[in-house]
Amino acid sequence: MMQRTRKIGAYTSLVMAVAGLSGAVSGPVSAQPTTLPAIFPAPTSIALGSGTIMLGTRVVLIVAPGTEPETVALVRQILTASGVDTIATAKRLPAMPDRLHIVIGTGTTAIVRDALTRSKTTLDTHAEGYTIATVAAGAGIITLAGHDADGLFHAVQTFRQLARRPYLPALVIQDHPAMPIRGTIEGFYGAPWSMADRTKHLDFLATVKANTYVYSPKDDPYARDRWREAYPAATLSSLGTLAQTARRNHVDFVYAVSPGPSVCFSDPADVQALERKFDALRAIGVGSFYVALDDIEYTKWNCERDKTTFGPSGAEAAGVAQAQLLNAVQASLSAKDPGARPLIMVPTEYYDAKETPYKAALRKHLDPRIVVQWTGTDVVPPAISIPDAKAATKAFGRKTLLWDNYPVNDYAQTTGRLLMAPYARREAGLSGELTGILSNPMNQEAPSRPAVTGVAAFGWNDTAYDAERTWHFSARELAGGDERATAALLTFFDTQHMAPTFGSQPWQEQAPRLKAALDAVREALADGDAAARQRAIADLTERADGIANAPDIIRSGTIDPGFAAQSRPWLDAMQLWGRALQLTAAGLDAANRGSGAADRYFADAKRLASEAAVIKTIPGATRFDGPIKIADGVLDRFVTDAPTLIAAAPSRK
Structure with missing residues (x-):
């Protein structure tokens, strides 16, 4: 993650240098569009202003008295990960900042009150509340203001998400928790x-x-x-x-x-x-x-x-x-x-x-x-x-x-x-x-x-x-922002979507995305013309490739190795099920073309599905050990039904 964000910082500095702005390595960049950032959890309120700010490579950090050292260290860590390599310090805001200044502290301090006044906003005064204000005018000011130490810490966590963008929009965030x-x-x-x-x-x-x-x-x-x-x-x-x-x-x-x-x-x-x-x-x-x-x-x-x-x-x-x-x-x-x-x-x-x-x-x-x-x-x-x-x-x-x-x-x-x-x-x-x-x-x-x-x-x-956007955010966090790993995780999550109760009816269904895709294949094979059948089988092949490849991407692409280790048998079973679906798609393609190879593909798919179905949980890791479930009731049913969806080709003498 750090390497990726450093590259962004280097790239944006190069853009400014080419534009003749090499001396302004951070601050307002008015040519950039102002877009509303996605923040999780969703803030109480967020309002866009005019203009954008680039962190660049050099900033001035102003820390209000009484700010916890751990919070300051976290801000520095975020800035460094975002490509800032020079962090100067100051005790107060100058009348006309010549570089981007970042002010952090609680709203009771004079420094923070001054920064909020310049930002034309006020402090969120709820417990654990905070205000973030970014001003693109002049060299730019970013204020992270907490109602209390907890609120300031939460402000820094929001800043962590904002700082991943190459450009920060001018905005005001007023935020506090609904539940204590x-x-x-x-x-x-x-x-x-x-x-x-x-x-x-x-x-x-x-x-x-x-x-x-x-x-x-x-x-x-x-x-x-x-x-x-x-x-x-x-x-x-x-x-x-x-x-x-x-x-x-x-x-x-x-x-x-x-x-x-x-x-x-x-x-x-x-x-x-x-x-x-x-x-x-x-x-x-x-x-x-x-x-x-x-x-x-x-x-x-x-x-x-x-x-x-x-x-x-x-x-x-x-x-x-x-x-x-x-x-x-x-x-x-x-x-x-x-x-x-x-x-x-x-x-x-x-x-x-x-x-x-x-x-x-x-x-x-x-x-x-x-x-x-x-x-x-x-x-x-x-x-x-x-x-x-x-x-x-x-x-x-x-x-x-x-x-x-x-x-x-x-x-x-x-x-x-x-x-x-x-x-x-x-x-x-x-x-x-x-x-x-x-x-x-x-x-x-x-x-x-x-x-x-x-x-x-x-x-x-x-x-x-x-719920859905937060789910996607959690996948991106586990993937460190990598798009390929995020997609692989979401594919994996879908195979583990079923949420049981103590009764017979689950409160969340299993693999809804995969089921919708497999249902579309069934419909195309049942009711579509030759072109529709061919497209459906091609789509199935692509989806099967995604399932089969996802485990290796997850093993190498998640930022916490504990995720892959604790998910190991599920990833192993998922890979086999993905290969079974690949063979199933090949069998359907062969049957659609009238090839006698379809039976061999279907038989190999059945064999791999049987191997996947007997993989068990890590002994002692959970209260009840047993066979791993991967999109059960959806994927296994399709692999079983596939040989009946297109009649086998007549034997040729």
Whole structure:
């Protein structure tokens, strides 16, 4: 990526030199058209001005007092990657800048206020809000202004996208998030992510303006089965390093513990055990905490003391007991850190919004500060509407934090699948009824990013969210901007489009693009003339080539090698299926020409399809191991049906 952007910078400098402007290596370029940039997540508002600015090779950077060094370093990194090789510094804007000046800081500083005034705009004053103003007049001024440190960091992430263009349009962006909590919860069963994967994930979350990561792997024994025990020193140190990475990325690292299988709600010793656990995490820099009470039974108590305190076990008694425990933990957290974020909990009844004795007990007894998570209308909901969220608010007595079980693949219906469809069927306007949204991702971190990109973009600006365009953006990000690799990734994503539920009906269909193309072939063969059949078979051959070639392009073209490694068996199977489709296309072509070679092509295609169908997931990588699914129900059906679509040529004697 850096090499490509450097070439752009060198090219544009050459253009200016030829035009007799070699002394102005950065600044306004009035001859260029002004076009609206595509920014993801979509900004709250973006307005074009007049003219364009080229970064060129030399700029002046003005950093307002109090700006975080890490944010300044990120700006410098972006400029260098965009071809800027000389970054001078200054303390204030001159009356008439003779070179492009970039001002960064929060809106409370005089330097930033001056820059915004010259840009004839004001600061977005929402939490995490920011303003970007680029002025093409004179030598040019670019202002990155945050309402707070988080907002400034988000401004820099938007600037990262703008700086990829050879020319920046004059514009004003006013932006802030719709939902206060946006990010992921590592809450799946099966192999947890490695610390290296978590580090990459936190770096990724920063790029999509997410602000929350919940550490809650179900298979961490010290967070669930052995929750009362202290972490080994090495593990605790690693978690501390991870928390530092989160802070650098302006992501709130939330530590979750799952005491439900063994906790005695009425025992002060267990409250103290939770406090000790959180104290140990607080000592390494973690300041936000979570108690998970999902996937447990409330038909029996774990101790006789609870029976004495709360009466016979049952839904209502469980709600009262859980509220008592959580309220004690919240009080302890507030006493030790009055500025700490509220405790988050996920209830035992975490899905649907039906009125129950359990929900009524929580609503009545749970401290109103505590945030409640809710998964929607089901464990894996096919859709979530505003009325659904309103019902959850009523049921739990507060706006809920949505735990969206997409793209998680730890349940039986996802065996052999990566879930890589666009994030969709969540109603615009949900930001008014939710405190936020967290995605539960897959065991495979890098392949989770297309869906998580959509979740983060929806949480930032649900009313302007475009699922398809955001999906394309995620592919471009994984491809480092390379068009060929982007196309290959989108082809791969389509073969992993199916999103199951716990029922028999998926909430997203499988391979819609491929199905539309194969249906067109079927129609042309059934109803078209000779020319139409020939065109359809040629189109099929081209599509088959794209599927067969995509895995090698992805292996060499994605910027994170973890993506190809975690997708390995899917890419292997995809390549075989692509070759099977190539042979199928050859068979159809032969049959269309009356050649007896068609049978041989179809037989070879069947053999390759059989080989592809037995490739299995990486052992232990997911909760359920099994055969890989590639556009199942679409690609396999076409390969099977193809020999029947054109009658075999009569034998020739």
